[in-house]
Amino acid sequence: MSVSFDFSGAAALVTGGSDGIGLAIARAFRAAGATVTITGTRAAAADYEQDLSGFAYQQLVATDPASVDAVATAMGPLDVLVNNAGTAIRAPEALTPEGFARNVEINLNAVYRLSHGLRPKLAERKGAIVNIASMTSYIASPRVPGYGASKTAIVSLTKTLATLYAEDGIRVNAIAPGWIETKLTVPVRGAEALNRPIIERTPMGRWGRPEEMAEPVLFLASPAAGFVTGVTMPVDGGYSAN
Numbered sequence: 438m439s440v441s442f443d444f445s446g447a448a449a450l451v452t453g454g455s456d457g458i459g460l461a462i463a464r465a466f467r468a469a470g471a472t473v474t475i476t477g478t479r480a481a482a483a484d485y486e487q488d489l490s491g492f493a494y495q496q497l498v499a500t501d502p503a504s505v506d507a508v509a510t511a512m513g514p515l516d517v518l519v520n521n522a523g524t525a526i527r528a529p530e531a532l533t534p535e536g537f538a539r540n541v542e543i544n545l546n547a548v549y550r551l552s553h554g555l556r557p558k559l560a561e562r563k564g565a566i567v568n569i570a571s572m573t574s575y576i577a578s579p580r581v582p583g584y585g586a587s588k589t590a591i592v593s594l595t596k597t598l599a600t601l602y603a604e605d606g607i608r609v610n611a612i613a614p615g616w617i618e619t620k621l622t623v624p625v626r627g628a629e630a631l632n633r634p635i636i637e638r639t640p641m642g643r644w645g646r647p648e649e650m651a652e653p654v655l656f657l658a659s660p661a662a663g664f665v666t667g668v669t670m671p672v673d674g675g676y677s678a679n
């Protein structure tokens with residue numbers, strides 16, 4: 438049994454496509470025939486160890502509104518926007534108001550700014566937006582308050598943009614990944630006191646892989662989800678059900 442998506446002729450932008458979940462999503466769109474633009478914080482694709490050939494590349498520094506606007510301006514008509522770029526500001530900065538604000542700037546404000554800037558180009562193609570929420574959208578995040586607040590707000594923003602952009606034929610959905618093996622989660626996987634409760638609460642008993650986030654995103658962006666908008670779909674090995 439297999440499922441495949443055909444994005445031939447489609448243009449997709451995956452923010453934060455230089456690594457982790459975003460790179461896996463970008464590869465899946467490319468494999469499905471799309472022309473894919475990725476973003477990263479570095480000046481050029483060649484600045485990464487990852488093989489990013491086969492993608493168009495734009496620098497995106499989410500704390501800089503001009504950088505976000507420049508990405509929106511650089512794009513042509515767009516079928517898919519995946520708002521994936523994000524990070525967790527960690528201790529000691531995490532608990533300061535400045536750290537909180539910076540995390541919200543990266544994970545939330547930039548998502549709104551880019552979606553707003555690209556709305557006309559998505560409208561031309563009756564495109565789709567897929568946002569990336571988190572388990573921290575639903576549970577407390579005492580170690581990373583700004584991260585948790587931003588990811589909870591992504592669920593709200595997904596519903597709001599779905600409602601707002603429906604008149605343009607743009608669908609807006611999100612996935613909420615469980616605990617996924619990327620560079621973002623190295624500190625968690627490396628600490629047994631944090632790692633063990635995650636494995637114990639996840640009914641499937643393991644961490645997820647970035648590739649396992651890709652097909653659910655392609656589904657939400659595809660005509661197979663043509664009457665689906667405003668939802669956040671957990672992709673979490675059952676973590677949120679337990």
Ligand SMILES: NC(=O)c1ccc[n+]([C@@H]2O[C@H](COP(=O)([O-])OP(=O)(O)OC[C@H]3O[C@@H](n4cnc5c(N)ncnc54)[C@H](OP(=O)(O)O)[C@@H]3O)[C@@H](O)[C@H]2O)c1
Nearest residue numbers: 453455457458477478498499522523571614616617619621
């Ligand atoms: N891993 C998980 O368990 C998990 C769970 C739930 C949700 N998520 C979400 O999934 C998304 C991807 O995370 P990941 O785990 O794949 O992390 P990752 O491997 O660290 O990749 C993060 C991506 O976002 C980019 N990025 C980071 N800070 C940025 C900034 N200030 N401005 C613009 N781009 C920035 C990174 O660019 P550089 O490569 O240049 O740093 C990279 O492309 C994030 O939104 C994250 O919150 C992850």
